[in-house]
Amino acid sequence: MKRFTWPIAVLVVLLITNLIHTHTFLNIEVRDGHLYGSIIDILRSSAPLALVALGMTLVIATGGIDLSVGAVVAIAGAIACLRISDLGDQGSVTGVLGAVGIAIALALVLGVWNGFLVATIGIQPIIATLILMVAGRGLAQLITDGQIITVNSGPYKMIGAGYWLSLPLSVLIAAAVIVLAVVLVRRSALGMLLEAVGGNAEASRLAGIKARWLILGVYVFAAVCSAVAGLMISSNVSSADGNNAGLLIELDAILAVVIGGTSLSGGRFSIAGTVLGAVIIKTLDITIYTVGVPPEVTLLFKAIVVIVLCLAQSPKFRAMFQRRRPVPVAARADEKVQVGA
Structure with a gap:
């Protein structure tokens, strides 16, 4: 819990800042049987990022990186919306489920491709996933024919904008995937194996761990998480934009992982920290608009906040200031007396 002190x-601080500028910021009310409020909006907007960051966490735990998650987000939303737009009845639950299944199946293939390049061919993860990052964005634009595909499907809109048990369905879906991941990696030996591969791949191989299959598995998992996030994003706006959907989400995902305390060099990881990091990033986005930061300096302001947080979490950075802290005069006098004695 101590490592979460600074992120929390x-x-x-961000919540208090919003509360100062908007006194009703923390208010949650019920409308038409659904929960509404700024906090609910933060959770809803955090759900897709938390899913992408979750997959990124396990990839980074093995010592890798996945720059293609944004492209997979765009591809999943594009193929699902294209399929739904071709349906005679866009309100068909069966048809929507089929479109969702096609999107996730395609994400599986893309995840296998990334994992194959990294685990089997031996290409550096940043290069292997950079290939799909570029080509995948082109594939998304090819699927949409360079246009924005708009759909009018109630069942599909439920994924990103619907409610269940008074809560946003997207939040419940993200929570279910996160709980499943925690059970798999923390209630079994899988998490320890991932950390072993990320800590020292060669030593883990000599110990009999099948690192190749583990690495392949985490890239597939990351792709599926990104696909689900893409479905949330596209269904929330009832459209697919192959050019802008998921753009730069890979950077926010990496930031969420780092803020959560996971080392980019691999090894130990924290799923709870990653989820907290995703919530912080989305809260920061809302704070920027609440405070009224000019649009031209928005990215710079966001970068400064993230840098401050990362430095505050760094033990070496804090230790540097502790070493430079001036010694009190009384303490120096005591030292002189002891030396003279």
């Missing part, structure tokens, strides 16, 4: 402190 930053999140509290």
